Amino acid sequence: MRKAPQQARSRVMVERIIAAGRAVLVERGYDAFSTNRVATTAGISPGSLxxxxxxxxxxxxxxxxxxxEEVAERVAASLADRIGSFGPAMIRETADALVVALEADRELLRVVSEELPIQRSRDRRAALERRVRELTSTYLMARPDLTRRPSPATTAWVVVLAIENLATRWVLDQPAGIDRDALLDEIVALVGGYLSA
Known part of the structure; x- marks a missing residue:
């Protein structure tokens, strides 16, 4: 951003441009994303943008x-709400929170996951994974009785990436015959089996 908006009117304009950018990205995709389209969608001139x-x-x-950040906040809040519990219900509710967060804007997820050059979203996605992984690792260190896995950090990495990839693919692919409950049942079985192995 060129300058941080100081006046309320400027902050509103910045938010309008960002909202228009999000709309153009979802409607037109990464390859057709341009400042002219964003300006048109925002109802302003390119010069104003x-x-x-x-x-x-x-x-x-x-x-x-x-x-x-929106996805990370939803998932981190779900983990924080369940920090005192464990078991299949906790795994299921956390996985469901991720699915809900990803479903909130399926089309933007599709563009971010499938159209953007990998380097454009790699760091941001890694930041989400790191945040959730740190919470999971801390949780596992505080409750060593919950798993026989030797390293909480490694266990957290495996669990977070498995759940994230399964949830992302389910949201984007909507596979026939696998409804939300079936997905969550399988994630619980996968993670529960891994933690107890």
Whole structure:
């Protein structure tokens, strides 16, 4: 962003541009994302847009950052709410929270996962994974009786990536014959079996 908006009117304009950027990304995809389309969707001139953002990359970065922050907040809140419990219900509720977070904007998830160049979202996705992994690892260290796995950090890495990838693919693919409950049952079986092995 060129400058941090100080006045309320400027902050509203920045939010309008970001919302338009998100809409263009979802509706048109990464390849058709441009400042002209964002300006048109926001109902402003390209010159007005350039007062706040130097190029399309600056808008895109904020849209992607906010998307992953929203997902991270939902999942971290779910983990924090369940820090005192364990077992199949905790695994299921946490996996369900991730599915819900990813479903909140399925089309943006599709663009971010399948259209963006890998380097564009790698760091942001890694930050989400790291945040959830740290919470999971801390949880496992505080409750060594819950698993026979030798390393809480390694266990957290495996569990977080398995759940994230399964949830992402389920949300994007909507596989026939696998409803939400079936997915969650399988995740509980997978994670529960791994933790007790």
């Amino acid at each position: 350039y007062q706040y953002f130097p190029d399309k990359t600056a808008i895109l970065d904020i849209v992607i950052d906010r998307y992953w």
